[in-house]
Amino acid sequence: MEKHCTMVYFxxxxxxxxxxxLSPIExxxxxxxxxxxxxxxxxxxxxDWNKEKQAVKGKSEEAQLINGYLIQLRxxxxxxxIELLQKGYLITAELLKEAITDKVEALNEKTLLDVLNEHNxxxxxxxxKTVAPATYWVFEYTGRLLREFILKKYNREDLYLRELNIxxxxxxxxxxxxxxxxxxxSCTKHLKFLKKLLNLAVANSYISYNPVNAYKVEREPVEVDxxxxxxxxxxxxxxxxxxxxxxxxxFFLFGCFTGLSYIDxxxxxxxxxxxDNTGRIWIKKRRVKTGVxxxxxxxxxxxxxxxxxxxxxxxxxxxxxxxxxxxxxDIAILCGIxxxxxxxxxxxxxxxxxxxxNNISLEVVSKMLGHTNTRMTAHYAKLIDKCIGExxxxxxxxxxxxxxx
Numbered sequence: 001m002e003k004h005c006t007m008v009y010f011x012x013x014x015x016x017x018x019x020x021x022l023s024p025i026e027x028x029x030x031x032x033x034x035x036x037x038x039x040x041x042x043x044x045x046x047x048d049w050n051k052e053k054q055a056v057k058g059k060s061e062e063a064q065l066i067n068g069y070l071i072q073l074r075x076x077x078x079x080x081x082i083e084l085l086q087k088g089y090l091i092t093a094e095l096l097k098e099a100i101t102d103k104v105e106a107l108n109e110k111t112l113l114d115v116l117n118e119h120n121x122x123x124x125x126x127x128x129k130t131v132a133p134a135t136y137w138v139f140e141y142t143g144r145l146l147r148e149f150i151l152k153k154y155n156r157e158d159l160y161l162r163e164l165n166i167x168x169x170x171x172x173x174x175x176x177x178x179x180x181x182x183x184x185x186s187c188t189k190h191l192k193f194l195k196k197l198l199n200l201a202v203a204n205s206y207i208s209y210n211p212v213n214a215y216k217v218e219r220e221p222v223e224v225d226x227x228x229x230x231x232x233x234x235x236x237x238x239x240x241x242x243x244x245x246x247x248x249x250x251f252f253l254f255g256c257f258t259g260l261s262y263i264d265x266x267x268x269x270x271x272x273x274x275x276d277n278t279g280r281i282w283i284k285k286r287r288v289k290t291g292v293x294x295x296x297x298x299x300x301x302x303x304x305x306x307x308x309x310x311x312x313x314x315x316x317x318x319x320x321x322x323x324x325x326x327x328x329x330d331i332a333i334l335c336g337i338x339x340x341x342x343x344x345x346x347x348x349x350x351x352x353x354x355x356x357x358n359n360i361s362l363e364v365v366s367k368m369l370g371h372t373n374t375r376m377t378a379h380y381a382k383l384i385d386k387c388i389g390e391x392x393x394x395x396x397x398x399x400x401x402x403x404x405x
Contacts (some may be wrong), residue, residue, distance in 0.1 A: 005031060006029060006031045006078070006081050006096065007029070008027060008074045008078070009027070009028045010026070010027055010054040010055075010070055010074075011026055011054070012024070012044070012051070013025075017046075020043075022044060023043060023046050024040070024041075025039070025040045025044065025049075026038065026040065027039075027040050027070075027073065027077075029077060029093040029096050031091050031092055031093045031096065032091075036093040036094060036097060038097060040069070040070065040073060042066050042069060042070075044066065048063070055067045077096055077100055084096075109160055109162065109206070111158040111160050112150075112159050112161060112197070115198075115200060115201045115206065116142075116197055119139065120136075120139050120143065128291065132291070133263075133288040133289070134288045134289035135289075137288065138193065139193065142193045142194065145176065145190060146172070149172050153171055153175070161201055164211050166211050166215060169211055170215070172194070173187055173191060173215075176191075180322045181323075181326045183325075183342070184219070188217050191212065191215070194212055195210065195212035195213070225345055226345060226348035226349040226351070226353060227256070227339070227345065227349045228353055229357070231335075231337050232256060234335040235249060235331065238331060238335050240334075244319070245327055245330065247318075247319060248319065248328055250305050251305075251318045251319070251324065251343075252328060252331075252345075252346050253346070254301075254302050254305045254316060255346025256346040256349045256350050256354060257299045257301045258283060258298075259296060259354075261289065262318070262343050262344070264289075264294075265318055266316075268283075268285065268316060270315070272284060272285040280298075282295060282297055282298065283295075283298055284296075294370035295367055295368060296368045321343065325342045325343055328341050328342060328343065328345075350368075351369060
């Protein structure tokens with residue numbers, strides 16, 4: 001049985017009667033020697049009140065209704081006392097009175113996942129209008145990561161906003177780096193969204209400050225990389241008995257020969273394929289990120305990969321992004337590729353080595369990639385020029401060396 005430091009007592013104020021001759025039933029709450037009285041809102045004749053039992057006499061319907069209400073009120077007071085104690089409050093009689101009338105804001109305080117759900121529900125209605133589908137996907141993914149971290153670290157399903165501090169932020173960052181094997185820039189993306197959520201909580205007066213503001217979150221400068229023809233062939237010829245590596249290789253190559261991003265491959269469906277009057281198969285799909293239509297001819301290697309996974313629940317059962325990036329790093333090492341590759345490297349490789357380097361025009365590549373303008377695609381052309389320049393520099397060194405010329 002629960003022990004309480006609070007005493008609840010019901011009494012009748014006989015000296016006070018209404019026009020019907022009924023006296024009010026009052027409740028007194030005593031905590032730490034201090035007592036307050038207030039009305040329960042119930043009235044009975046003085047002769048019907050049992051002082052010792054703190055209840056209405058008899059078994060009439062009215063008596064049972066009032067006595068039931070008094071039992072519920074007593075239980076509610078004790079329940080609010082427990083809730084306040086769990087939240088670290090110093091219990092007073094006045095505080096309990098406020099709590100049972102729902103005037104204590106702390107008992108209605110928000111949790112981290114409350115704010116996340118509020119945000120995502122609002123943004124979901126804006127997908128395709130002012131919020132890109134890929135952006136919303138990041139919101140959902142960060143939510144899953146937060147739930148997983150809270151359960152693993154605190155053995156709870158949620159945390160109150162007031163419980164969040166710099167230790168929570170550091171712990172979440174470490175969880176992303178060590179447990180989920182994410183790179184710094186991927187971590188930064190999720191931490192920035194967490195910062196946005198907590199800024200929203202501050203703006204709504206759920207909390208007074210945002211602990212992420214005290215945590216330095218910066219992206220690492222990353223040079224866009226792609227595989228050259230030799231490196232791409234190494235991946236194509238990579239043979240492995242390990243199923244997870246085999247899948248990672250296949251899905252990466254599918255990206256290399258279609259230019260589709262991770263999320264676009266994940267959401268690829270049969271209706272995105274179309275055969276023209278010459279028999280050529282096309283992928284026609286709007287990019288999740290921008291909504292711009294991509295038109296991509298299905299190249300033989302990409303078709304072979306689709307056929308390989310035919311009959312499953314999904315066209316391509318692509319792995320979780322953190323997992324596939326981890327496997328790709330291992331594959332690069334095993335193939336002797338001295339580059340830090342991730343899944344998005346496949347899109348860069350399609351744009352550069354597979355298309356632009358093979359004299360496909362900038363305009364055509366832009367349409368296949370679903371870029372909104374050719375300026376975005378031109379970035380890949382510059383990468384190819386840089387790569388050619390570096391190789392020519394090596395060639396010049398080879399032929400000049402210590403020459404007298």
